Structures are given as C-alpha cells and as structure tokens.
Amino acid sequence: MLRVRNVSLAYDAEPILEGIDLEVETGRFASLVGPSGSGKTSILRAVTELMSPRNGTIERSVPLSQVGFLFQDDALLPWRTARQNVALGLRIRGQSAAEAGACADSWLGLLGLEGFGDRYPRQLSGGQRKRVAIAQVLALEPRLLLMDEPFASLDAIVRMRITQELLDLVERGHITVLLVTHDLEEAIALSDVVYVLSQGPRATVRARHEVPIQRPRNVLETRQDPVFASLLKTLWSELADDAPAREGAPQ
Amino acid sequence: MSPLLNRPLVRRTAALALLLLLWEGLSRAGIIDPFYAPPPTTVADAFVSLFTDGEIWPHLQATFTAALVGLFAGLAIGIVLGFAAALVPLLAELLEPVMILLNAIPRVILAPLFVIWLGIDLASKVALALILVAVLIFFAVYSGIKEVDQRLVERVRTLGGGRTVLIREVYIPSVTAWVMGNLKVGVGFAFTGAVVGEFVASSRGLGYLLQFAQSTYNAALTIALIVLIMAFVLVLFALSERLERRLLRWRYV
Numbered sequence: 001m002l003r004v005r006n007v008s009l010a011y012d013a014e015p016i017l018e019g020i021d022l023e024v025e026t027g028r029f030a031s032l033v034g035p036s037g038s039g040k041t042s043i044l045r046a047v048t049e050l051m052s053p054r055n056g057t058i059e060r061s062v063p064l065s066q067v068g069f070l071f072q073d074d075a076l077l078p079w080r081t082a083r084q085n086v087a088l089g090l091r092i093r094g095q096s097a098a099e100a101g102a103c104a105d106s107w108l109g110l111l112g113l114e115g116f117g118d119r120y121p122r123q124l125s126g127g128q129r130k131r132v133a134i135a136q137v138l139a140l141e142p143r144l145l146l147m148d149e150p151f152a153s154l155d156a157i158v159r160m161r162i163t164q165e166l167l168d169l170v171e172r173g174h175i176t177v178l179l180v181t182h183d184l185e186e187a188i189a190l191s192d193v194v195y196v197l198s199q200g201p202r203a204t205v206r207a208r209h210e211v212p213i214q215r216p217r218n219v220l221e222t223r224q225d226p227v228f229a230s231l232l233k234t235l236w237s238e239l240a241d242d243a244p245a246r247e248g249a250p251q
Numbered sequence: 252m253s254p255l256l257n258r259p260l261v262r263r264t265a266a267l268a269l270l271l272l273l274w275e276g277l278s279r280a281g282i283i284d285p286f287y288a289p290p291p292t293t294v295a296d297a298f299v300s301l302f303t304d305g306e307i308w309p310h311l312q313a314t315f316t317a318a319l320v321g322l323f324a325g326l327a328i329g330i331v332l333g334f335a336a337a338l339v340p341l342l343a344e345l346l347e348p349v350m351i352l353l354n355a356i357p358r359v360i361l362a363p364l365f366v367i368w369l370g371i372d373l374a375s376k377v378a379l380a381l382i383l384v385a386v387l388i389f390f391a392v393y394s395g396i397k398e399v400d401q402r403l404v405e406r407v408r409t410l411g412g413g414r415t416v417l418i419r420e421v422y423i424p425s426v427t428a429w430v431m432g433n434l435k436v437g438v439g440f441a442f443t444g445a446v447v448g449e450f451v452a453s454s455r456g457l458g459y460l461l462q463f464a465q466s467t468y469n470a471a472l473t474i475a476l477i478v479l480i481m482a483f484v485l486v487l488f489a490l491s492e493r494l495e496r497r498l499l500r501w502r503y504v
Contacts, residue, residue: 048409050405050408050409065411071406075400079424079501080420088407088410088420089411092410093411120501121501122504140410
C-alpha cells in the first residue's frame, strides 16, 4: 500500500530525516514512534504531498484522493457547522449538498454525534471536535489513513473511547493506517507493526517490531497481553538509549 | 441601592441626566458663560429648529451621500486591492509601500489636493472618505489573507480541495471576518472623510454647517450638529453590528 524508500526530508537547509525506509502492507496498521522533534509528522506530510522529499521515493498503491489525513489538532472550519465540515470532502468530490449532508449525518451518528450536525465548532467540546474531524476524514472512505497524534489533545477517558471507536471503524473497513505518535502504549495497542525513529536531526528508522496480538482488539484488554509488556520494555529501552542524557529515564 | 439603580444602563442615564441638569443650572445662573456653553435646552432648541425649518435636509443628504458612497467604494477598492496584492506578489511589492505610507500619514491632509483636483462638490468628499476607508480595508484583507490559518488550508487540501475551494471555504470567510471587524472603524472613517472634506471647501453638508456655526460663534448650533453626527454614526454602528452578527454567526452562537 505504502512504500517509503530511502527518503530524506528537510525544511529549507535544515535536515530532519535521513534515509527513511518503511513499508505498510494493505490492511495493516503501522505506527511510527519517536521522540518529539524527530520529524515524524514530516513523513506524513510527504506522503500526502504537502511537502516533497529531498531524496528517495514514496510509492502509494492508491491515488491521493484515497488517502485520508487526520491531523493532530482539530482545526475544523469555524464558519461551517459540524455537518458542513464533514460534508466538505464529499462536496469537493461533486456530491450534491443533500447527498453529502445525509452522508455526513450518518457519519456523525456513527461517532455518537447524532443531532449535533447544526452546531458550529466553537459549540463543541474538544472530544466532539475530534469526532467531527474523524468523521470528516472517514466519510471519504480512504483506503490509506494517515494519523498525526490525533488523540494528543484529549483527556484520558475521552481519548480511550475515541481511540476504540476509531480502531473499530478501521478494522471493520480494512483501512490501511500509518499512525505517528510519541505514545508507545498507544502504538503497541493499535498496531500490527511499530517503527522506531531515532532522535533528530537526521533521524532515521532504528527498529521495526511486529505486534503479534490478534484482532479485533480492545484497546484496554490489549494492554494485559504479555506481548504488550515485553514490547513496551523493548521500545522504551530503544528510545531511552537514544534520548539526550539530561532528559533522564522514563518511569 | 434601590433595585432600579442596580442596572448599569439606569445608572448611566441618571448620571447623564444629572450632568445635563447641572450644566443647565450653572449656565442659567451665569456661573459658566452661556456664550461658550449654552444650556442643554438652548442646544435642544437649535437641534429641533434644524429640522423644523427644513434647513438641515440638503446638508444631511450631502454628507450622507459622500460618506456612504465613500464607504462602499472604499470597501470595494480595499477588498479588490487586498485580494490582488495577496495573490500577485508583484502587485504587493508595488502597493505595499504606497499603502504603508498612506496608512502612516493622517490621510485627511489630502483633502486640499482633492478639492483642487475634483472641485468643491461631492466628488472631493467622496474621494477623501474613500481613501480613508480603502487603506484600512486593504490592510484588513491583505493581512487577513496572509495570516489565514494554514492548518485550515492544509485540511482543505488534503480533503481534495483546489484553489477555488480554498478561496470559497477558507479565504473568503476569513477575510469576511477581518473586514467585518473593521467595518465600524470604516463607518467612522467615512464620516470623518465626508465632514473634513466639507470643512475644507464646500457649499453644503454637515461639515459646511459646522464651519458656518463656528465662524458665527454659534455654540448651540455647533453642539447640536455634533450631537446629530454622533447620533447618525451610532445608528450606523448598530446596523454594522447587526450585519456582523449575521455574517459571522458562527462566532456569536
């Protein structure tokens, strides 16, 4: 589905990533974990052509129109209602307002926001806005979904709930996912394969781990799996080795 | 405090009434010179007679026409130039220094020049109101577009939106917000332009009347005219506010 080969990225003259190789097979859930500032987000931006790589190639087996991008913040169009925000992508694809609106409503319903279609973003809570953003992306039925720490801004309970909802939707829709996160537990709980990035600048992929936990998964129960604990330990030590000494060891 | 006095509006009105009463009393008692500060009742008389003898209408019409034509033309020109400069770098390069200069100077100093160029009739007043408003709106639009939330631009792009969609879904709504935020200032500027233009040279208008009242040392008429202009600007402010709340409904829900 997605193959990133020997990709280097830079902002102007500042190198961020070098020689990145990673591969996400169709229907699989991959995560990219790494310290803040390692340039994880930039990879997603390069995949969606918001940024062009300095070197290397990015191959996708689906056109850009089938790639969904769930951003870190929930910047919805403030002047559009929840329904209009969700319908936006469908309208861009030429659906009529009525068609797109109906589809948006059903997605809002799926994400527990039935009856919230006429609200403006500022009338919604952080969790509700995140759900609208998820509906906005999933309504386009992407084959490849890129997520950039989409849950970072949410409190623990809402986060757990939305993560599970999204995981269910992804598993049911057999959507291929590349998730970028600094949350190792989240990465393991959700993914089939985890890539570990080294500290930037010039960050690179330093490890790749399979997560042999069966699906469908429950985000909470997954954490009880013995594989989870041992993999978490491995990931921590890999990242700790790499972190600057002053940051100390993780708890 | 009595329950009635608990309301800010009641307190403010009461304070104003008290001040007017005091002014009236002091002026009548001759403690302050009625020549400089005629009592409010005399001002009210002057105000009423402006309307009863019908003398005011052509002046009102002149000032309103100049201010409103200047306002709308200034809005249109400011919006078009702002968009153009934001989209065409060469134009921005040429326009920006001119606009910065025009923004830095008190633009009313251009009034005499407009009189020389356009005569003492309506055109010179419209031109002054227009340039006051256009520069303000130009910066609102130009910086509004340059400072558009890039996250929104990226969202729309990743949802498949091209240039047209971006302009419709992101740029126009954000620029509308900026322009509406400046509309009240624009209304004030338009009246400033019209009235100052009339001060400089004219044969009609509230500015002309004010000039006349001042030259005859008619303090009552001067104050009455000031109150009249304030009243009209306040009405226009209220209308702008309603328009803003309507267009920016998402902000007030």
